[in-house]
Amino acid sequence: MPSTTRVNSVIEIERAGDVALIRIDNPPVNAAGRDVRQGIEDAINALAGDDSIKAIGLYGAGRTFVAGADIREFGKPPLAPSLPDVCNTIERCGKPVVAVLHGTALGGGLELAMASHARIGLTGLRVGLPEVLLGILPGAGGTQRAPRLVGIPFALDMITTGRHLPAAEALEHGLIDQLKDGDPRDVALASAKAVVAGNLKTRRTDEIAVEPNDAALEAAKAKIAKKTPHLFSPVKCVEAVAASVTPIDEGLATERHLYIQCHDSPQRAGLIHAFFAERAVAKVPEAKATPRPVQKIGVIGGGTMGSGITTSALLAGFDVTMIEVAAEALERGTGTVRKNLEGAVKRGKLAEAKHAETVARLGASTDMTDLADADLVIEAVFENMEVKKEIFTKLDGIVKDGTILASNTSYLNINEIAACTKRPQDVLGLHFFSPAHVMRLLEIVVADKTAPEVVATGFALAKRMKKVGVRAGVCDGFIGNRILSHYLRVTNYMVMDGATPEQIDDALEGFGFAMGPFRVSDLAGLDIGWAERKRLAPLRPAAERVIEIGDRICENGWFGRKTGRGYYVYDEGDAHPNPEVANIIASERAKAGVTPRDFTDQEIVDRYMTAMISEAARVVDDGIALRPVDVDAVFLFGYGFPRFRGGPLAYADTIGAAELIKRIEAYAKEDSHYWQVPDLLRRMAADGSTFAQLNEGK
Numbered sequence: 001m002p003s004t005t006r007v008n009s010v011i012e013i014e015r016a017g018d019v020a021l022i023r024i025d026n027p028p029v030n031a032a033g034r035d036v037r038q039g040i041e042d043a044i045n046a047l048a049g050d051d052s053i054k055a056i057g058l059y060g061a062g063r064t065f066v067a068g069a070d071i072r073e074f075g076k077p078p079l080a081p082s083l084p085d086v087c088n089t090i091e092r093c094g095k096p097v098v099a100v101l102h103g104t105a106l107g108g109g110l111e112l113a114m115a116s117h118a119r120i121g122l123t124g125l126r127v128g129l130p131e132v133l134l135g136i137l138p139g140a141g142g143t144q145r146a147p148r149l150v151g152i153p154f155a156l157d158m159i160t161t162g163r164h165l166p167a168a169e170a171l172e173h174g175l176i177d178q179l180k181d182g183d184p185r186d187v188a189l190a191s192a193k194a195v196v197a198g199n200l201k202t203r204r205t206d207e208i209a210v211e212p213n214d215a216a217l218e219a220a221k222a223k224i225a226k227k228t229p230h231l232f233s234p235v236k237c238v239e240a241v242a243a244s245v246t247p248i249d250e251g252l253a254t255e256r257h258l259y260i261q262c263h264d265s266p267q268r269a270g271l272i273h274a275f276f277a278e279r280a281v282a283k284v285p286e287a288k289a290t291p292r293p294v295q296k297i298g299v300i301g302g303g304t305m306g307s308g309i310t311t312s313a314l315l316a317g318f319d320v321t322m323i324e325v326a327a328e329a330l331e332r333g334t335g336t337v338r339k340n341l342e343g344a345v346k347r348g349k350l351a352e353a354k355h356a357e358t359v360a361r362l363g364a365s366t367d368m369t370d371l372a373d374a375d376l377v378i379e380a381v382f383e384n385m386e387v388k389k390e391i392f393t394k395l396d397g398i399v400k401d402g403t404i405l406a407s408n409t410s411y412l413n414i415n416e417i418a419a420c421t422k423r424p425q426d427v428l429g430l431h432f433f434s435p436a437h438v439m440r441l442l443e444i445v446v447a448d449k450t451a452p453e454v455v456a457t458g459f460a461l462a463k464r465m466k467k468v469g470v471r472a473g474v475c476d477g478f479i480g481n482r483i484l485s486h487y488l489r490v491t492n493y494m495v496m497d498g499a500t501p502e503q504i505d506d507a508l509e510g511f512g513f514a515m516g517p518f519r520v521s522d523l524a525g526l527d528i529g530w531a532e533r534k535r536l537a538p539l540r541p542a543a544e545r546v547i548e549i550g551d552r553i554c555e556n557g558w559f560g561r562k563t564g565r566g567y568y569v570y571d572e573g574d575a576h577p578n579p580e581v582a583n584i585i586a587s588e589r590a591k592a593g594v595t596p597r598d599f600t601d602q603e604i605v606d607r608y609m610t611a612m613i614s615e616a617a618r619v620v621d622d623g624i625a626l627r628p629v630d631v632d633a634v635f636l637f638g639y640g641f642p643r644f645r646g647g648p649l650a651y652a653d654t655i656g657a658a659e660l661i662k663r664i665e666a667y668a669k670e671d672s673h674y675w676q677v678p679d680l681l682r683r684m685a686a687d688g689s690t691f692a693q694l695n696e697g698k
């Protein structure tokens with residue numbers, strides 16, 4: 001008769017004849033926190049000294065094997081036993097240990113498995129060493145054992161990309177020994193018995209020799225230098241893998257040393273903040289409400305946004321009807337969607353076999369009454385309040401009761417839009433970012449009367465579309481564009497005062513942004529900002545410093561990439577600064593009587609980031625964002641903010657409120673209208689608090 005013994009709250013041993021099973025039960029993902037580590041260590045030691053036991057099976061309860069070390073422990077004082085020690089205990093155990101993997105075996109989870117003496121994967125398993133994405137390296141022997149099992153080139157691929165491998169690929173490369181169907185506990189029992197019967201071979205990973213491969217190491221270094229020049233940990237990953245040709249104790253010591261360097265780097269803190277930010281934003285007051293069922297979606301507008309939203313919804317399995325005013329525009333819109341879907345197949349985002357079925361879910365009409373039975377309608381026409389109001393009034397009279405009406409507006413007042421319907425409780429903003437089938441951010445804009453279940457439906461939609469939904473309140477530009485409008489002004493001030501657009505772009509790319517603000521504006525189209533400036537001109541306070549360089553550029557019909565000319569000139573893929581822009585800048589400076597001065601790259605970054613943080617602090621203080629982490633997520637997933645810096649407000653904590661105030665007060669000597677100290681920063685400086693504490697509700 002099998003008997004079970006509890007080792008601690010998360011680890012149990014089951015004895016069945018001459019085999020024993022160690023069960024890990026630490027929901028939701030069996031993360032290898034302290035109790036898991038201690039429990040496994042104790043269980044292995046107990047079984048190693050038990051003469052009746054000939055083999056041990058290790059498996060996880062619930063939906064997954066171990067998904068890694070417990071990320072919440074990072075940055076806190078280490079708690080023994082360490083995961084590397086537990087892995088070494090498993091590897092050195094005198095009894096064969098077979099690990100049975102289901103769900104995911106990631107990071108420390110895969111390291112526990114690699115230290116075991118055989119590995120069985122269950123159907124649907126995904127494995128990987130994603131530590132690099134958190135700014136660290138596989139620090140529990142992963143950089144030493146993976147090369148022993150799969151060779152240096154493949155280990156480098158796994159460790160420097162952090163990608164998840166499907167089970168078949170893991171089997172093909174020898175990371176797992178067998179792939180089976182079944183329940184983890186039953187397979188663990190059968191596998192341990194198979195070991196005893198001599199039907200399943202086991203071996204110690206540390207006894208496998210690694211074939212040196214300097215060429216692969218050099219190629220990996222070159223790739224990293226090109227693709228992720230700002231990141232610290234990928235380089236350390238390669239250095240650690242290079243040490244795998246030495247005896248394992250030496251290699252493990254090198255790995256430890258490099259791991260500590262990564263762990264102590266600010267990039268680790270930033271990347272882990274980003275990991276939790278992605279998950280924290282779903283925790284909103286409306287999360288407990290039941291989302292309304294959505295299957296049929298209507299999208300009004302077949303332009304870039306409408307086509308992108310339609311593509312994203314089709315990829316998520318919805319039935320979508322696109323509406324346009326004229327047949328020609330509709331044909332263009334659905335054509336873009338079809339092209340997007342073909343692209344998705346090429347990029348591996350849509351299985352070839354599912355392509356026809358996905359296209360078949362696309363409907364098109366020039367008649368809005370075809371949306372009568374839609375569950376959700378997303379309006380994505382151009383930014384004009386009157387046009388939007390007309391559409392919402394019409395829709396209100398067409399769609400069934402309970403249909404949710406959403407606007408994809410980037411700036412406009414959702415309360416005003418909702419007020420022209422008889423169902424303001426069913427109206428919200430769903431602000432996608434271009435290209436909508438690629439960008440992960442979705443601002444879910446909650447108006448005064450939006451019902452909780454409508455907000456919850458927005459979040460459910462985001463999840464199904466694999467997007468990061470962030471709750472935003474109503475104001476001009478919501479979270480992202482409100483902050484963007486503010487800090488873009490500082491770039492114009494710096495250009496007027498002496499910097500060049502390309503110097504600003506280069507400085508901010510050096511800080512880690514994928515693209516500088518002028519390159520982004522050229523890509524997005526300079527006419528968008530121009531229209532926005534015209535819209536806001538009547539509302540502009542008299543004290544505001546106005547720079548018209550952008551207007552002069554647009555007056556020439558130079559709208560950026562799409563016209564071949566903007567801040568840069570685009571010649572067949574090559575971009576260089578537009579010489580005419582330098583003339584425009586010189587003439588605007590002369591007109592305003594400005595004598596240009598030099599800016600260092602550091603000053604550019606400081607002014608830009610201080611402007612961004614200032615408006616972000618106001619957005620939090622005004623309740624437009626629920627918490628600082630919501631602002632961080634918006635910038636990480638919608639604005640190309642460098643992930644390793646965690647987001648604008650995580651970055652602000654590395655500077656501190658007092659220093660930020662000092663900067664703002666110094667800048668305010670030049671322009672006291674633009675540079676004002678946000679009240680929140682003042683309060684934080686007074687009590688020494690941080691944005692991180694605000695995230696925790698402190």
Ligand code: 3HC
Nearest residue numbers: 029031067068069070071072106107108130138139140279
């Ligand atoms: N540690 C602590 N908490 C974790 C965790 C971990 N390793 N992995 C997931 N969680 C938490 C999440 O924060 C979330 O918490 P919440 O419900 O309070 O928001 C909960 O578990 C469920 O996670 P997801 O919402 O992400 O669930 P999914 O089913 O969408 O995804 C997953 C599951 C694929 C396992 C995903 O959570 C994931 O990728 N986790 C991280 C994996 C990872 O990076 N592992 C390496 C860790 S570093 C390491 O092992 C160091 C070692 O080398 C020494």
